[in-house]
Each structure stands twice: as structure tokens, then as C-alpha cells.
Amino acid sequence: MYEIRPAGPKGLGVFAKSLIPIGTRIFSERPLISLHPNQSASDIYTLSRLLSPSQRSQLLSLSSHITTSLRFMRWNQAIYYTLKSFSKNFPFLLPRYCHFEPQRPASPRNSISEHVRILSIFRSNAFNLSTEKIYQAVFPGISRINHDCVPNAQGNWNQGMERFNVHATRDIEGGEEVTLSYLGEVGAIRERRGQDLGSGYGFECGCQACDLDSEVGRRGEENRAGIKHLLQKYAEGVSSGGQKCGEQELKVLMAFLRMLEGEGVAGREVASMYLEAARLNESMGRMEKALKCARRAEEVDRACLGIDHETYLATNEVDSVISSAIEQFEYQSLIVL
Ligand SMILES: C[S@@+](CC[C@H](N)C(=O)[O-])C[C@H]1O[C@@H](n2cnc3c(N)ncnc32)[C@H](O)[C@@H]1O
Numbered sequence: 001m002y003e004i005r006p007a008g009p010k011g012l013g014v015f016a017k018s019l020i021p022i023g024t025r026i027f028s029e030r031p032l033i034s035l036h037p038n039q040s041a042s043d044i045y046t047l048s049r050l051l052s053p054s055q056r057s058q059l060l061s062l063s064s065h066i067t068t069s070l071r072f073m074r075w076n077q078a079i080y081y082t083l084k085s086f087s088k089n090f091p092f093l094l095p096r097y098c099h100f101e102p103q104r105p106a107s108p109r110n111s112i113s114e115h116v117r118i119l120s121i122f123r124s125n126a127f128n129l130s131t132e133k134i135y136q137a138v139f140p141g142i143s144r145i146n147h148d149c150v151p152n153a154q155g156n157w158n159q160g161m162e163r164f165n166v167h168a169t170r171d172i173e174g175g176e177e178v179t180l181s182y183l184g185e186v187g188a189i190r191e192r193r194g195q196d197l198g199s200g201y202g203f204e205c206g207c208q209a210c211d212l213d214s215e216v217g218r219r220g221e222e223n224r225a226g227i228k229h230l231l232q233k234y235a236e237g238v239s240s241g242g243q244k245c246g247e248q249e250l251k252v253l254m255a256f257l258r259m260l261e262g263e264g265v266a267g268r269e270v271a272s273m274y275l276e277a278a279r280l281n282e283s284m285g286r287m288e289k290a291l292k293c294a295r296r297a298e299e300v301d302r303a304c305l306g307i308d309h310e311t312y313l314a315t316n317e318v319d320s321v322i323s324s325a326i327e328q329f330e331y332q333s334l335i336v337l
Pocket residue numbers: 009010011012013062063064065124125126142143144145146147148201202203204205206207
């Protein structure tokens with residue numbers, strides 16, 4: 001279905017070998033290495049040492065593209081973490097760490113350079129899952145997928161399967177690159193996206209949405225700025241004591257959805273906005289509109305999560321509840337007639 005091959009300045013990337021229809025599960029993987037919410041970057045190296053030789057070579061085969069300033073930062077981190085781990089093993093040596101004896105099992109120097117390598121690989125390849133059990137994780141194949149601000153696939157953690165599944169969120173043509181968004185929020189303006197990608201992954205995005213010289217990029221940016229303004233105005237209104245009005249909220253939500261879908265963004269965030277729109281419509285008694293929004297949420301979630309995901313089942317349930325409320329209403333109207 002896909003192949004991993006060079007993707008120009010991005011390094012390697014994942015490409016569709018033939019048409020990948022929307023909703024296809026492209027990858028389903030367990031983490032190679034992961035951080036729990038209560039662990040921190042200082043645990044990455046220790047965790048990497050627990051890997052089997054084949055897992056370790058898989059991890060080391062992943063790329064790490066880092067800038068000079070990031071490299072400097074990683075060395076500092078690695079030195080600090082390595083000394084910290086040494087001090088755990090030999091607490092009495094802490095004040096005199098520079099006097100480590102040469103016959104130590106792993107010399108600090110080797111351990112520090114290996115530490116820098118592992119940290120850099122982890123930082124370049126980890127996805128933020130932010131689930132109850134896993135905060136960040138690196139995967140053997142999924143970590144080859146490059147970023148696009150308007151991606152054609154989305155990865156979601158399936159707790160029941162304990163796997164990270166990547167699904168096509170639209171049809172992906174043969175030869176086209178499979179992409180994910182590394183960003184934590186949807187609809188952000190270019191400047192914000194650039195900051196997050198630069199500080200998080202150390203690259204400058206050159207996707208179509210980021211190309212402000214192109215018509216598509218410019219129009220997208222105008223739309224995003226418009227939505228940001230609308231959201232700000234709405235938030236200001238509510239925070240300065242204004243009534244939280246369902247009608248107004250729905251208007252903002254639908255404008256946001258039009259902008260996202262107009263750009264080709266799909267996935268979990270879009271589905272949850274549709275669900276919220278369904279709830280708002282339902283609360284205002286607009287059952288047909290509520291059902292339309294719930295159906296769209298179900299459609300989007302089916303494509304990005306798969307029918308075996310618990311969130312999809314919950315979305316599907318909303319759809320059924322609204323459908324049966326409408327049926328009930330129609331039935332009662334018939335009785336009255
Ligand atoms: C998860 S890895 C993706 C696979 C990687 N390209 C490889 O060669 O293995 C993330 C790294 O790929 C590169 N990358 C991903 N998306 C990119 C993009 N849109 N533009 C430039 N570089 C990108 C960055 O160096 C980033 O740190």
C-alpha cells in the first residue's frame with residue numbers, strides 16, 4: 001500500500017503505492033519506546049537501554065534532523081541527565097563528578113554522546129499521544145510520516161488495541177505522500193504553526209498552506225485569521241459577562257467547520273466540533289440539523305478512527321439517540337393527528 005523513500009529536504013517519507021481510499025487503516029503499530037505522563041525526558045535514555053537488540057536497532061535507524069542550537073541544548077540536557085543518573089548510582093560522587101574513574105562500566109563521555117543521539121531521535125520522531133498511559137511515543141513505521149499543515153491522514157491511539165492507528169482522512173492518490181499534522185491545534189495561523197514546528201521539531205514547513213505566495217496559501221491564511229478574530233470576539237463577549245448564547249456559539253462553530261473543511265482538514269477535531277454542533281442544535285430543538293451534524297461527525301470519526309475505536313462507538317451512539325428522538329417525535333405527531 002505504501003513505500004518509504006526519500007522525500008527531498010524532509011528526509012525519508014511515506015508514499016502511497018496506489019490509491020489509498022479514505023478510511024483505510026494505513027498503519028497500526030505499538031510504540032517502540034514511550035514516555036508515561038509521569039516520566040520526563042530524563043527517562044528516555046534509561047528506557048532505550050531496556051529495548052531488545054532488534055528494537056534498539058530500529059530506534060537507532062530513525063532519523064534525527066536537528067539544528068545547531070537544538071544540538072547544543074541536547075548536549076546540555078544529556079550531560080545533566082547522565083550526571084543525574086550517575087549520581088543516583090553513586091550518590092557520594094555527586095560533588096566530584098569530574099573525578100570519575102576510568103574503569104566505570106560506561107564512561108560518561110560515551111554515555112553522553114549516546115544519550116544525545118537517543119534524545120535527538122526521540123525528539124525528532126515522538127508523537128504526542130497525551131493519553132492516560134502514554135504521553136509521547138516513537139513508532140517504527142509511523143515515525144517516518146512527515147508533517148503537512150493540511151494532512152491527508154491522522155493517527156489516533158486505540159486504547160482497546162493498545163495501538164496507534166493511522167487512517168487516510170481523504171483519498172490519497174498513488175505516488176502522493178502520506179502526511180500527518182504534528183500540531184496540537186487545528187486552524188492556527190502560519191506564524192503560530194511555524195513557532196510550534198520550529199521549537200518542537202526544528203524544521204520550517206513548506207507545505208501549500210504555509211506558502212503565502214500561492215493563492216491557496218494566502219486564502220487559507222485569510223480564513224484562519226478571520227476565524228481567530230471571530231473566536232476572540234466570542235470569547236471576549238462571554239468573559240466580559242455576556243450571555244453564553246447557543247445561537248452565537250453555533251454560528252462560530254459552523255464558521256470554523258466551514259473553514260477547516262473548505263481547506264480539506266478532517267479528523268477527530270472536526271468530528272468533535274460536529275458533535276458539539278449536534279448537541280447545540282438538539283438543545284434548540286432543531287432535530288433535523290442536529291441529526292445532520294451527528295451524521296457528519298460519525299462519518300468523519302469512522303474515517304479517522306475506524307469502527308473498532310471506542311470514541312467512534314460513542315459518536316455513533318449520539319447519531320442513534322438523535323435519530324430515535326426524531327422517530328419518536330414523528331410517531332407522536334402521527335398519534336396527535
Ligand atoms: C517523524 S520524522 C519524519 C520522518 C523523517 N523525515 C525521516 O527521514 O525519518 C520528523 C522529522 O522529519 C522532518 N520533517 C517532517 N515533516 C517535515 C516537513 N513538512 N518539512 C520539513 N521537514 C519535515 C523533520 O526533520 C522532522 O524532525
